[in-house]
Amino acid sequence: MRFSKLADRLPAKRNRLYREYEKASSSGRPIRDLISANLAEQGWVFPQERLQSILADAAGRTRIYRPDPLGLRSAREAIAEFYRPAGIPASAEQVLITPGTSLSYFYCFKLLANPGEEILCPRPSYPLFESIAELAGLQLRYYRLRESRGWEIDLDHLESQISTRTRALVLISPHNPTGMVAGSQPLHDLAAIACRHDLPVLADEVFSEFLYGGEALPRPAATPAPLVFTLNGFSKMAGLPGLKLGWILLSGRQARVRRSLEVMELISDTFLPVNDLAQHMVRGILESREAFAFGLRPWLLRCRQIAGDRLSQCPDVRFALPRGGFYLTLKVGGAEVDEEALCIELLRQSGVLAHPGYFYDMAPAHLVLTFALQHELLDRSLKALCDGIREWKKRQDS
Ligand SMILES: Cc1ncc(COP(=O)(O)O)c(C=O)c1O
Structure with missing residues (x-):
């Protein structure tokens, strides 16, 4: 029997850090997980009574199955309405419902590029595109985010990376x-680049509801870019990743x-992959999303403040306070930092799980962690992390 070349290319084994993590967890030792950002585990769930009533209502509507490959019209209408207060005059005709943002990317990649052609992505990034590009038979190329300037987009670098194969x-x-x-000006500059090279923009806004700067989210859909695919869904916005609903x-x-x-529509029609029940829940969830985010936002803001305070006391790291989302990135000072060895050491000695930056395609000496953790636990975990880094550095220097 033979498997495909793709099967051979996909990584078969867990990496070193996770093998170590499994060992540590099976020994019964408590590990403070500074990665998973599972809001439900922190007590933040979509209001349960409301969810049950939305579900019961949806169940009553699913008796007759009449699939629409773009998604139920009533759900698409509710999604279009979600964008209108942001000044985007969307209509149901512009919306496609998918089983989550990861698959939304796959649809876009399949629509836009042939095997061997390129998609230009930010570096660093959440490790999602590589496998999707692999499955879609495409190549990725990267543009830089500038760490020294709060990770802003390096637009000159972005434009210099565009080739005849960029899609x-x-x-x-x-x-x-x-x-x-990204601020309004960089987005307008990005849109100008998209116009000059006649390229579509894929705008991933899954963290759109979690902003800390007080301003509204600038959106590529509000710029003159020639074609924009705005991706979002309920995994973060409503804390319902298991519902598998995106658009x-x-x-x-x-x-x-x-x-x-x-x-x-044809791609989606091939699989009709979105659960009917979940689609009937879309309007109710969108209408109640504020009830979910209402307490969560100030809680996250406090988490961010605790992280900022604690990490500012740690002379061995530098970081930019995040303006949105649940994660932050640390740069560990010093000449040669083997970040994977450091993460393994932090796991063994301090009982803290953080990710090495290379998982996200970062330059060496970076760590990634979430700050969405119960306040006291977050503070203790970050203290353990900082102490662990200090100890590790002492040993490295001696
Ligand atoms: C930036 C980003 N985009 C997309 C996703 C995947 O979203 P979904 O759960 O809707 O597939 C994630 C998951 O964490 C993410 O961080």
């Missing part, structure tokens, strides 16, 4: 794991939007 620009804002939020809002020049939707 789309990916923007993630709020960005995971740096917490960068793509298409905007820009009409003929391109129309053609894109024709193709995406």
Whole structure:
């Protein structure tokens, strides 16, 4: 029997850090997980009574199955309404419902690029695109985020990376794991680049509801970019990753939007992958999303403050306070830092799980962690992390 070349390329084994993590957890030792950012585990769940009533209502509507490959019209209408207060005049005709943002990316990649062609993504990034690009048979190319300037987009570098094989620009804002939020001016500059090279923009806004700067989220869909795919869903916004409901809002020049939707409708029709019950829940969840985010936002703001205070006392690290999302990135000072060895040491000695930056395609000597943790636990965990880094550095220097 033979497997495909793709099967051979996909990584078969868990990496060293997670093998170590499994060992530590099976020994019964408590590990403070500074990675998973599972809000439900922190006590933040979508209001349960409301969810039950939305579910019961949806169940009553699912008796007759009449699938629409773009998604139920009533759900698409509710999603379009979500964008209108942000000044984006969306209509149900511009929305495609998907089983989550990861699959939204896959649809976009399949629509826009042929095997061997390129998608331009930010570096660093949440490790998602590589496998999706691999499955779609595409190549990734990267543009820089500038750490010294709060991880802002290096637009000159971005433009210099565009080649004749580039088929789309990916923007993630709020960005995971740096917490960068792209401002209006950089987005307009990005849109100008997209116009000059006639490229579509894929705007990942899954952290759109979690901003700490007080301003509204600047959105590529509000710029003159020729074609924009705005990706979002309920995994973060409503704390319901298991519902598997996401969407793509298409905007820009009409003929391109129309053609894109024709193709995406066919892609979606091949699988009809979105659960009917979940689609009937869309309006209710969107209407109640504020009830979920209401207490969560100040809680996250406090988490961010605790992280900022604690990490500022740690002379061995530098960081930019995140402007959105649940994650932050640390730069560990010193000449040669083997970040994977450091993470393993932190796990063994301090009982703290953080990620090495290379998981996110970062330059050496970076760590990634979440600050969405119960306040006291967060403070203790960060203290343990800082102490662990100090001890590790002492040993390195001696
Ligand atoms: C930036 C970003 N985009 C997309 C996703 C995946 O979203 P979904 O759960 O809707 O597939 C994640 C998951 O954490 C993410 O961090």
